[in-house]
Amino acid sequence: MWWSSAMTGFREFSYSCNMDLTKEAHVLSRFIGTNIKLTTAHGCFQGELFHIDAARAIILSKVKDLRTGNPLPGMMLFFGNSILKVETKEEHSDLISRGEDEPLDESVNMLSQDSFQPAPKPDDVDATAHPRMEKSDVQIFNYSGDDENINYIVIDKFQPMFGPAVRHLQNQKVLSLAAVTLNESPYGKLCWLQVATKFRVYIFDILLLGPRVFKNGLQMVLEDKGILKVVHDCRWLGNFLSQRYSVVLANVFDTQVADVYLFSLETGGFLPSRARTVKECLTQYLKLSPSHGSFLMYKQTLMKDNPNIWCDRPLPTAALKLLSLEVMYLLSLRLSMLDAMLADYTLLVDGYLNACCQRTSDVFLSSETTSSELPKELQQLCVLQQRRREKALKEYQVNSLGFLIRAEI
Structure with missing residues (x-):
C-alpha cells in the first residue's frame, strides 16, 4: 500500500x-x-x-x-x-x-495547471532513486560542523524566488559554482547546481526545474564574461553544461589549475604527479580543521552508499548543508590562492624597496640602470627558482615522466 x-x-x-x-x-x-x-x-x-x-x-x-x-x-x-x-x-x-463523512467542496482551493511547476516526468527521474535509508545513512545525516548559520536558499520553483535570485547573481563580480549529478558523464542527470555569492548560497533544484532554469536566466550568468566563476576542476561541469544545455562557461578561476600552478612555483618549475581534490586544496590553503573539512568525506560516503541520493525529494537539511559548504569555501580558497600566487611578486617589490632604503641619494642616482638592463634585485628571481628546484629534488621522488610524486593530504 x-x-x-x-x-x-x-x-x-x-x-x-x-x-x-x-x-x-x-x-x-x-x-x-x-x-x-x-x-x-x-x-x-x-x-x-x-x-x-x-x-x-x-x-x-x-x-x-x-x-x-x-x-x-x-x-x-x-x-x-x-x-x-x-x-x-x-x-x-x-x-x-x-x-x-461530509465531502469537502471540490471547488475550493483548487489550483490551475499554470500556477505551479509540474513535478519531473517519470522518465526524468530514476525509478530506484528513493531506497529506504539504511543505518549508515542516518549516521551520515547527523553531520554537524561549526558553520550552523549558513545562509542558503533552495530554488525549486520559478515563482517567486527564481527571478530575484538570478538578478542578484547578475549583479555580482565573483561567484563560485558546484554541482551534483547522478553521473559525471554528458549522459548523466544534473540534480543540483550550487551558486555562492559572498553572503549567500543558492541551491537550484535542476531535477525539478528542468532545462528552463538556464534559458530563464542562469545561462546568461554562467556565460557572462564580466562575472568570475570559481570552480574546482571545471572540465566535467563545463563539458556537462555544454553538451546537455548548450551553456558555455566563461571567465573561470579553476582552483585545481591554480593548485598545480602554485606547485610549479613552489618547486621551481616542476609539475606534480597528480592533481589535488577539493578537500586537499581546502586543507592545504585554508588550513581547515578536521571538523570543518569532514563534510566532503561525508558527501563521498553518502554518494557511495546511495548513488541516487541527490534525486530524493525533499533532500534532508544536512545534505543541503553539505552542498552549501562545498561551494561556499571555494570563494575563500580563491583568495588564499591569489595571495600565494602573488608571493614572489611581493618579494621582488620588497627587494626594490629595501634597495632604495639602503642607498644614499648620490649612490642611487649614479647607479641608475638604463632601460636595457635588468635590475639585480629582479635577477634574484632566477636564483630563487634554482634553489627551489634543488630543494624539491631532495624532498620529492621523480616518476618516469619527470613529475614529482605528490603524497595525499
Whole structure:
C-alpha cells in the first residue's frame, strides 16, 4: 500500500499504487492549502499541501522536519514511492460544522495547471532513486560542523524566488559554482547546481526545474564574461553544461589549475604527479580543521552508499548543508590562492624597496640602470627558482615522466 489508514487526531487517507493515479490526485486536491503530515522512508514532515499530481508526487510549502523540529527552506517535492503515509490534521470545529463523512467542496482551493511547476516526468527521474535509508545513512545525516548559520536558499520553483535570485547573481563580480549529478558523464542527470555569492548560497533544484532554469536566466550568468566563476576542476561541469544545455562557461578561476600552478612555483618549475581534490586544496590553503573539512568525506560516503541520493525529494537539511559548504569555501580558497600566487611578486617589490632604503641619494642616482638592463634585485628571481628546484629534488621522488610524486593530504 502507498498510504496506510488510521484514525487518531489526524484524518487519514489510504490508496493503492495500482489505483488510477489521476483519481488519487483528484481526491487529495480537495485538501490543497490544508496542513499535511507525510511519513516517508526518510522521516516525517509537515506542511501545507501545495499540489498533488498524477505522477504520484506531492508538493508541500512551509515544510517542517518533525524529527528535528526545524523548518525547511522552499517548496519540497515528495515522490510517491518514498511516501509511506499521508495525513491531514483538521480543526475540531471544522469537523463539527461539516460532519465527519461530509465531502469537502471540490471547488475550493483548487489550483490551475499554470500556477505551479509540474513535478519531473517519470522518465526524468530514476525509478530506484528513493531506497529506504539504511543505518549508515542516518549516521551520515547527523553531520554537524561549526558553520550552523549558513545562509542558503533552495530554488525549486520559478515563482517567486527564481527571478530575484538570478538578478542578484547578475549583479555580482565573483561567484563560485558546484554541482551534483547522478553521473559525471554528458549522459548523466544534473540534480543540483550550487551558486555562492559572498553572503549567500543558492541551491537550484535542476531535477525539478528542468532545462528552463538556464534559458530563464542562469545561462546568461554562467556565460557572462564580466562575472568570475570559481570552480574546482571545471572540465566535467563545463563539458556537462555544454553538451546537455548548450551553456558555455566563461571567465573561470579553476582552483585545481591554480593548485598545480602554485606547485610549479613552489618547486621551481616542476609539475606534480597528480592533481589535488577539493578537500586537499581546502586543507592545504585554508588550513581547515578536521571538523570543518569532514563534510566532503561525508558527501563521498553518502554518494557511495546511495548513488541516487541527490534525486530524493525533499533532500534532508544536512545534505543541503553539505552542498552549501562545498561551494561556499571555494570563494575563500580563491583568495588564499591569489595571495600565494602573488608571493614572489611581493618579494621582488620588497627587494626594490629595501634597495632604495639602503642607498644614499648620490649612490642611487649614479647607479641608475638604463632601460636595457635588468635590475639585480629582479635577477634574484632566477636564483630563487634554482634553489627551489634543488630543494624539491631532495624532498620529492621523480616518476618516469619527470613529475614529482605528490603524497595525499
